[in-house]
Amino acid sequence: MIDKVTILLATYNGELFIQDQIDSLKKQTYSNFQVFISDDGSTDNTLKIINSNLDDSRFKLLCNQRKGGVVNNFNFLLNCSIDTEYIMLCDQDDFWLNNKIEIMLNEFKLIESESYNVPLLLFSDLTLVDQKLKKISSSFYKHLNFNPENNIDLRYISWRSTVYGCSVIFNLKLVNVYNEFKLKKFSPMHDHLLALLAARHGRIHFLDKSFTYYRQHSNNVVGGSKKSLLSKLKRFKSLYNKVDVYCKSIISINELNQLSLLKKVNFISYNVLPFFRESPVFTSFFIFLFFLNGAENESSS
Known part of the structure; x- marks a missing residue:
C-alpha cells in the first residue's frame, strides 16, 4: 500500500x-x-x-x-x-x-x-x-x-x-x-x-x-534576504520588539523563569555562546533581553 x-x-x-x-x-x-x-x-x-x-x-x-x-x-x-x-x-x-x-x-x-x-x-x-x-x-x-x-x-x-x-x-x-x-x-x-x-x-x-x-518579497513572514546596515538601523525598534517576544518564548518553552541567575548564566554559556559567531547581532540582542526579562520576572514575583 x-x-x-x-x-x-x-x-x-x-x-x-x-x-x-x-x-x-x-x-x-x-x-x-x-x-x-x-x-x-x-x-x-x-x-x-x-x-x-x-x-x-x-x-x-x-x-x-x-x-x-x-x-x-x-x-x-x-x-x-x-x-x-x-x-x-x-x-x-x-x-x-x-x-x-x-x-x-x-x-x-x-x-x-x-x-x-x-x-x-x-x-x-x-x-x-x-x-x-x-x-x-x-x-x-x-x-x-x-x-x-x-x-x-x-x-x-x-x-x-x-x-x-x-x-x-x-x-x-x-x-x-x-x-x-x-x-x-x-x-x-x-x-x-x-x-x-x-x-x-x-x-x-x-x-x-x-x-x-x-x-522573497515584501510580505513574507520570515525571509532570507540580506539587509543593509541602514535598513537594519531603520528597523531597530521593530527588531528589538520581535527579539523580545522571541526571547520570552524561549524562556517559556524551556521553563527558565524560575531558574537562579547562576543557572541562567549556565544556560547562556552552554547553549548560546558556542554559536555566537553565526549571528552576532541577533545573539547579542538575545542575551541582553534574556537577562532583562529574567530580571523583570524576578521583580514581579
Missing part, C-alpha cells in the same frame, strides 16, 4: 502567489497526498482561488475564520484529525519542485527504519528566489552563512532554529507530542517548536538538497 501524505497549507491574503504553489503541488511525481487548507480570514481573492481548485478532491478547505497569525493558523491545522503517518507543511507563496514529496518521503522512510518508533523530523535546504521565481541563491544556508547541522544539536535548537516549515517532513508521532505540549502566552514559531520537540523526544535530520523555491 502506498503511504498517503498530508500537506498542511496555511493561507492569508496570498492571491499573488498561491496559484503557483497549488500548481506545483498538482504536478508532484508522488500523487498520493491530501492538502488541508486553513485560511486566516483573507480579505483579497485568496479564498476565490482556493475554491476554484477544490474540484481536485485532494484539496480540502477546512476553515476560513480568523485565527490571528501564521502560528495560530498552523496550530489549527496541526490540531486537526490527521489520518496519515507522514505530514508536510506548505507556505502559500513558495513553489515546490515536482519531485519534492517523492524524494523527501523516501529519505524519511530510510531514517525511520533505523529510528525505533520515535518522533522524527527531516528538513532540507531551500533555494532563494525573487517574486518571479528567478534564482537568487541555490542554498539558503550558504547564502546566509548558517550551518544547518546546528539544528541537530539540542543546545542550539533549545533557543534558536533555522529550520523552516516549508522544508520539513515529519511523522504523526511528532504531531502527537506537539499537541500534548502546553503552549504558553509566548510561544515560538510552530516550525521551531516542532524541531525542538523532535530533538528532545526523537530525532531530527538534515537533507542537503533543495526542493523548494523560497520566494
